[in-house]
Amino acid sequence: MWHLAEIFNDLTVVAIPTRTNFRGVSVREAALFRGPAGWSEFSPFVEYNVAESEPWLVAALEGAYKPWPELMRNTIGINATLPKVEINRVYEILRRFPGAKTVKIKVDDFESDNYLVEAALDFNPDFKIRLDVNGGWDLETALLNLYNYYLRFGKVFEYIEQPCLEIADLVKLKKEIPIKIAIDESIRKGLNSDFTSAKDFADVAIIKWAPCGGISRANKLIAKIGLPAVISSALDTGIGISHGLALAASQKELNFECGLATTSLFVSDVVSPEIEITAGTIAVKRTEPDEDLINKYSAAPDRKIWWQKRIEQIWDTGFGERWQHE
Numbered sequence: 089m090w091h092l093a094e095i096f097n098d099l100t101v102v103a104i105p106t107r108t109n110f111r112g113v114s115v116r117e118a119a120l121f122r123g124p125a126g127w128s129e130f131s132p133f134v135e136y137n138v139a140e141s142e143p144w145l146v147a148a149l150e151g152a153y154k155p156w157p158e159l160m161r162n163t164i165g166i167n168a169t170l171p172k173v174e175i176n177r178v179y180e181i182l183r184r185f186p187g188a189k190t191v192k193i194k195v196d197d198f199e200s201d202n203y204l205v206e207a208a209l210d211f212n213p214d215f216k217i218r219l220d221v222n223g224g225w226d227l228e229t230a231l232l233n234l235y236n237y238y239l240r241f242g243k244v245f246e247y248i249e250q251p252c253l254e255i256a257d258l259v260k261l262k263k264e265i266p267i268k269i270a271i272d273e274s275i276r277k278g279l280n281s282d283f284t285s286a287k288d289f290a291d292v293a294i295i296k297w298a299p300c301g302g303i304s305r306a307n308k309l310i311a312k313i314g315l316p317a318v319i320s321s322a323l324d325t326g327i328g329i330s331h332g333l334a335l336a337a338s339q340k341e342l343n344f345e346c347g348l349a350t351t352s353l354f355v356s357d358v359v360s361p362e363i364e365i366t367a368g369t370i371a372v373k374r375t376e377p378d379e380d381l382i383n384k385y386s387a388a389p390d391r392k393i394w395w396q397k398r399i400e401q402i403w404d405t406g407f408g409e410r411w412q413h414e
């Protein structure tokens with residue numbers, strides 16, 4: 089028996105094909121397990137190292153061992169997510185987010201990706217548009233691309249997510265553009281940064297359950313950053329998503345639609361009850377694996393061993409000790 093099996097009860101690893109290539113992922117692997125509070129998920133992307141994966145393990149254990157905090161609402165408004173796809177697939181992707189009022193679109197630049205904005209607005213002329221650049225632009229490129237987007241589409245943009253990686257670039261950009269700026273990588277890659285000047289370079293904070301280390305740590309981080317939060321996810325299965333929904337539901341104020349409908353990008357989810365989008369919202373509930381779906385999307389045996397070793401590697405840095413005394 090695996091020596092951590094009593095902590096990670098009924099650990100099972102799933103491999104779910106995605107409908108489109110999303111950040112280079114076409115099969116999403118996730119380790120699911122349960123504890124006294126319910127089912128949880130550990131699924132840092134496979135290329136993440138031990139240090140990057142540790143907060144995901146903190147989140148995973150919190151999800152299995154701690155009850156959810158007080159929830160202020162029982163449904164969460166969600167945004168659609170449009171990865172870079174061929175134009176003839178845009179409709180097929182967007183209709184998987186019924187009733188969504190906002191769409192987040194991944195873009196590289198104006199030249200090659202403005203067709204995605206065009207197609208999304210054809211699908212729903214009232215869409216609020218978020219562009220996610222994943223920090224891909226320097227200041228000059230950001231100014232040029234955003235000028236073009238704004239010139240072509242006008243005031244449809246709710247915000248632009250991580251246009252540049254450098255804080256100095258974001259500070260300058262914020263003074264120049266009439267569009268709000270959201271930060272994602274600035275937070276995820278700088279969890280211990282001092283965010284006292286966050287208002288100088290951003291308007292919105294993207295907060296994700298797993299990379300932020302779970303609900304309790306995420307809520308402390310939101311308070312520290314002091315910007316309105318958009319609760320989002322990292323291509324989690326419906327188990328991780330349920331914890332993201334609880335994080336969103338625990339907010340006193342929630343003024344933006346959340347990026348928690350990404351299971352629509354999977355060929356199938358693996359949970360019951362199914363995560364259903366109704367009029368652009370999802371109900372906040374704990375979920376658990378559905379036996380038939382788990383069998384269908386179960387990963388190969390060597391992948392389960394790989395995930396167990398991955399957990400052990402983090403555990404062996406002293407994590408286990410720290411966690412058990414927390």
Ligand SMILES: [Mg+2]
Binds near residue numbers: 220222272273294
């Ligand atoms: Mg992002």
